[in-house]
Amino acid sequence: MYKIAVCGCGVVGSGVCDALIYQKEKLSRRAAREVGLAYVLDIRDLTGTPYAEYKAESLDSILADPEVEVVVITIGGLDLAADYCFRALKAGRHVVTSNKAVVAAYGPELEKLAFSKDRRFMYEASVGGGIPIIRPLNICLFANDITEIQGILNGTTNYMLTGMYRRHASFDEMLARAQKKGYAEADPSADVDGYDAARKIAILSSIAYGAFVDYRDVPCMGIRNVALVDHELADKAGFTLKLIAGSRFEDGKVYISVEPKLVRKGHLLSDVNSVYNAILTKGNFTGDSLFYGQGAGKEATASAVVGDIVELLGTPRLPSLPEFVDKKAVVAPDDRPTRYYLRFRSFRQLSAGTLIDIFGEDTLCLYSKDERDPWEEINLESTGGVITPAYLPEELPEKIEALAALGAKLKLTLKVLD
Amino acid sequence: MYKIAVCGCGVVGSGVCDALIYQKEKLSRRAAREVGLAYVLDIRDLTGTPYAEYKAESLDSILADPEVEVVVITIGGLDLAADYCFRALKAGRHVVTSNKAVVAAYGPELEKLAFSKDRRFMYEASVGGGIPIIRPLNICLFANDITEIQGILNGTTNYMLTGMYRRHASFDEMLARAQKKGYAEADPSADVDGYDAARKIAILSSIAYGAFVDYRDVPCMGIRNVALVDHELADKAGFTLKLIAGSRFEDGKVYISVEPKLVRKGHLLSDVNSVYNAILTKGNFTGDSLFYGQGAGKEATASAVVGDIVELLGTPRLPSLPEFVDKKAVVAPDDRPTRYYLRFRSFRQLSAGTLIDIFGEDTLCLYSKDERDPWEEINLESTGGVITPAYLPEELPEKIEALAALGAKLKLTLKVLD
Numbered sequence: 001m002y003k004i005a006v007c008g009c010g011v012v013g014s015g016v017c018d019a020l021i022y023q024k025e026k027l028s029r030r031a032a033r034e035v036g037l038a039y040v041l042d043i044r045d046l047t048g049t050p051y052a053e054y055k056a057e058s059l060d061s062i063l064a065d066p067e068v069e070v071v072v073i074t075i076g077g078l079d080l081a082a083d084y085c086f087r088a089l090k091a092g093r094h095v096v097t098s099n100k101a102v103v104a105a106y107g108p109e110l111e112k113l114a115f116s117k118d119r120r121f122m123y124e125a126s127v128g129g130g131i132p133i134i135r136p137l138n139i140c141l142f143a144n145d146i147t148e149i150q151g152i153l154n155g156t157t158n159y160m161l162t163g164m165y166r167r168h169a170s171f172d173e174m175l176a177r178a179q180k181k182g183y184a185e186a187d188p189s190a191d192v193d194g195y196d197a198a199r200k201i202a203i204l205s206s207i208a209y210g211a212f213v214d215y216r217d218v219p220c221m222g223i224r225n226v227a228l229v230d231h232e233l234a235d236k237a238g239f240t241l242k243l244i245a246g247s248r249f250e251d252g253k254v255y256i257s258v259e260p261k262l263v264r265k266g267h268l269l270s271d272v273n274s275v276y277n278a279i280l281t282k283g284n285f286t287g288d289s290l291f292y293g294q295g296a297g298k299e300a301t302a303s304a305v306v307g308d309i310v311e312l313l314g315t316p317r318l319p320s321l322p323e324f325v326d327k328k329a330v331v332a333p334d335d336r337p338t339r340y341y342l343r344f345r346s347f348r349q350l351s352a353g354t355l356i357d358i359f360g361e362d363t364l365c366l367y368s369k370d371e372r373d374p375w376e377e378i379n380l381e382s383t384g385g386v387i388t389p390a391y392l393p394e395e396l397p398e399k400i401e402a403l404a405a406l407g408a409k410l411k412l413t414l415k416v417l418d
Numbered sequence: 419m420y421k422i423a424v425c426g427c428g429v430v431g432s433g434v435c436d437a438l439i440y441q442k443e444k445l446s447r448r449a450a451r452e453v454g455l456a457y458v459l460d461i462r463d464l465t466g467t468p469y470a471e472y473k474a475e476s477l478d479s480i481l482a483d484p485e486v487e488v489v490v491i492t493i494g495g496l497d498l499a500a501d502y503c504f505r506a507l508k509a510g511r512h513v514v515t516s517n518k519a520v521v522a523a524y525g526p527e528l529e530k531l532a533f534s535k536d537r538r539f540m541y542e543a544s545v546g547g548g549i550p551i552i553r554p555l556n557i558c559l560f561a562n563d564i565t566e567i568q569g570i571l572n573g574t575t576n577y578m579l580t581g582m583y584r585r586h587a588s589f590d591e592m593l594a595r596a597q598k599k600g601y602a603e604a605d606p607s608a609d610v611d612g613y614d615a616a617r618k619i620a621i622l623s624s625i626a627y628g629a630f631v632d633y634r635d636v637p638c639m640g641i642r643n644v645a646l647v648d649h650e651l652a653d654k655a656g657f658t659l660k661l662i663a664g665s666r667f668e669d670g671k672v673y674i675s676v677e678p679k680l681v682r683k684g685h686l687l688s689d690v691n692s693v694y695n696a697i698l699t700k701g702n703f704t705g706d707s708l709f710y711g712q713g714a715g716k717e718a719t720a721s722a723v724v725g726d727i728v729e730l731l732g733t734p735r736l737p738s739l740p741e742f743v744d745k746k747a748v749v750a751p752d753d754r755p756t757r758y759y760l761r762f763r764s765f766r767q768l769s770a771g772t773l774i775d776i777f778g779e780d781t782l783c784l785y786s787k788d789e790r791d792p793w794e795e796i797n798l799e800s801t802g803g804v805i806t807p808a809y810l811p812e813e814l815p816e817k818i819e820a821l822a823a824l825g826a827k828l829k830l831t832l833k834v835l836d
Contacts, residue, residue: 019561019703029738029741130707132559132707135554135557136553136554139553139725139729140553140721142441142728143437143725143728285718285721286717286718286721287711287717288711289550289709289710289712290696290708291709292707293707299703300704302703303701303704306561307557307560314557314736315732319451320447320450323447
């Protein structure tokens with residue numbers, strides 16, 4: 001039998017076990033030999049679960065079975081999971097993982113090790129949950145020079161941002177809700193500060209541009225400073241607020257960031273709501289392509305793991321190493337002109353005319369209350385915003401100074417994705 | 419050298435040649451050996467084109483070169499293209515084609531022949547142009563039981579429908595425009611009557627459900643009867659009009675059709691405009707997944723062909739035949755209750771109350787002019803429409819009779835995709 005072992009039987013791991021048990025026949029027909037789950041390794045007691053009969057003692061006991069061809073690593077965290085990946089590959093087994101931390105940190109080493117052993121290291125499930133994106137980038141879109149990737153890659157923050165907009169809820173309310181639903185951890189930092197999305201866009205960019213992007217080089221701004229009023233102001237101006245993990249490849253450099261942006265309604269990413277993810281790629285042959293689906297969750301992520309196993313059945317070795325293994329990307333701060341959204345508070349009424357004098361003719365002026373007379377009670381501090389014309393990043397400070405000189409206090413600066 | 423031959427140097431074929439020339443180095447690095455275009459076969463004189471140096475005399479002369487590993491068939495029509503596919507496979511070469519007519523008609527035989535020769539028959543480019551969909555269905559989503567596919571698979575009709583809506587143009591105006599732009603043929607039947615989309619949904623359904631769907635079994639209704647007024651009425655009710663190629667797999671049967679449908683605004687397919695295509699799949703593990711991109715055109719389709727070649731480099735043979743090769747699908751007419759859109763003409767005013775009496779409480783009543791008093795000039799024939807509650811197909815005739823009894827003449831019946 002072509003045996004598969006699953007290490008880590010948590011949410012994703014148990015989903016992989018379920019899928020392997022459920023589709024054993026279909027997988028075996030595809031492989032033209034018996035393929036199935038053989039071992040499940042977990043620190044928890046599996047007694048009484050459907051996985052009890054597969055219970056393994058240790059990774060070593062799994063690797064001692066010569067019929068084990070694939071080791072699935074669905075352990076969370078970094079160190080143990082990485083250690084298991086290295087050990088399984090060294091023992092000449094294919095490794096399939098959903099652990100983006102491992103891929104982002106050790107991708108090139110693990111690819112190299114796998115290649116040297118004539119085996120494969122695979123990680124479709126590490127980005128975009130059930131959305132096929134790594135295989136499409138690796139194979140289907142290979143003819144393209146990919147020039148840009150824009151993604152909504154974190155389901156938790158997208159759920160929270162969607163909820164703030166739809167329910168008129170605050171950040172804190174939606175965070176509590178996400179935690180209650182199990183979408184956010186007790187320590188939500190990896191999600192809400194953008195680190196999860198940073199690892200994912202680093203992985204996709206490495207594949208797409210053929211040069212390794214270190215996730216620690218990705219400038220990262222989370223959604224903690226996004227307030228309900230930002231959704232209201234954005235909505236009035238025809239935009240929605242999304243946490244965008246994006247990168248461009250130009251002149252040999254990778255311009256990359258994770259940050260909340262105002263996305264024009266009608267843009268392909270503007271309607272991606274709740275826990276759904278989407279990835280938009282731009283290629284010189286295909287133009288815009290969009291991949292949309294469930295970005296997390298037990299079944300969807302398990303589906304991606306099984307997809308990797310199916311590819312392994314037909315393609316147990318690669319003719320060459322991925323290009324990013326031996327090439328490090330040059331990461332640079334984005335220097336293109338872009339439109340900005342600024343939110344500020346002010347005790348004085350700032351007329352549209354005044355704001356246009358500062359920011360230029362095509363400025364959109366936004367007010368949180370009555371648009372015609374936002375500062376009717378002149379002593380009451382009020383919130384306002386602008387969407388500026390496109391500026392170079394270095395042009396912004398003087399505009400902000402001019403705004404401050406009028407007594408307005410800048411509260412938030414975001415970029416616009418048109 | 420790993421030589422590639424391209425047969426048929428028209429729009430798609432020349433795009434493939436361009437891509438192979440442009441990405442020769444990248445392809446060769448991936449293959450860890452030299453990979454490149456070696457022959458171009460076309461009835462046209464290639465003198466003065468970038469392909470002149472690759473000019474081949476005949477398919478036989480190509481197949482006489484033992485270094486030719488892949489024959490790309492980008493010839494249009496059916497018989498010659500199919501003949502070339504069979505001959506190249508018989509000669510032990512991989513075949514990659516963009517020709518959906520060949521795949522829809524001879525897919526199982528060609529797959530079987532390829533497998534018997536330890537070679538592959540590949541056709542990502544035959545559906546959805548540059549959109550990766552066949553590989554995702556075949557590999558990435560394999561863990562799923564796919565239960566439904568809904569697609570906008572024909573760029574020409576989508577361009578026409580989008581144009582009718584946006585420009586308030588008639589079918590004839592948009593057809594002329596599509597022909598002028600090269601999107602539609604002089605004889606536009608394959609596109610506007612839905613036959614092109616029928617082949618594509620038959621191909622996707624065969625792969626997804628593991629049983630061959632004969633495209634001749636696909637009930638097909640084109641867009642010739644869709645008038646500008648249908649767009650106006652649909653728009654008022656919150657729907658857009660799209661040519662939907664869809665199928666469901668339930669109880670071992672494939673329910674499939676190509677027909678214009680009213681698609682609720684907000685549905686993932688409602689915003690797919692102009693020449694773009696999109697395919698929505700439903701799986702028991704991944705739920706909804708959407709694949710969106712350019713559904714046709716030289717570069718996009720060429721990208722899909724090159725993607726197949728890249729897969730070939732890593733996977734020159736499959737462990738098993740696709741399931742649809744030996745299994746024929748049972749195709750049945752769709753018998754689920756569905757909402758209907760009916761457009762009719764009448765000399766008499768039909769009040770909303772009258773229409774609700776016939777069609778039921780949740781009927782939406784639509785009028786082409788002033789909604790409050792559509793039949794103010796009672797002798798003037800007027801157009802009206804309804805969107806009915808969900809009915810079984812067999813329940814509809816008696817409703818239509820009741821409408822006719824009031825003197826209204828039914829002009830168009832469409833289904834609604836909610």
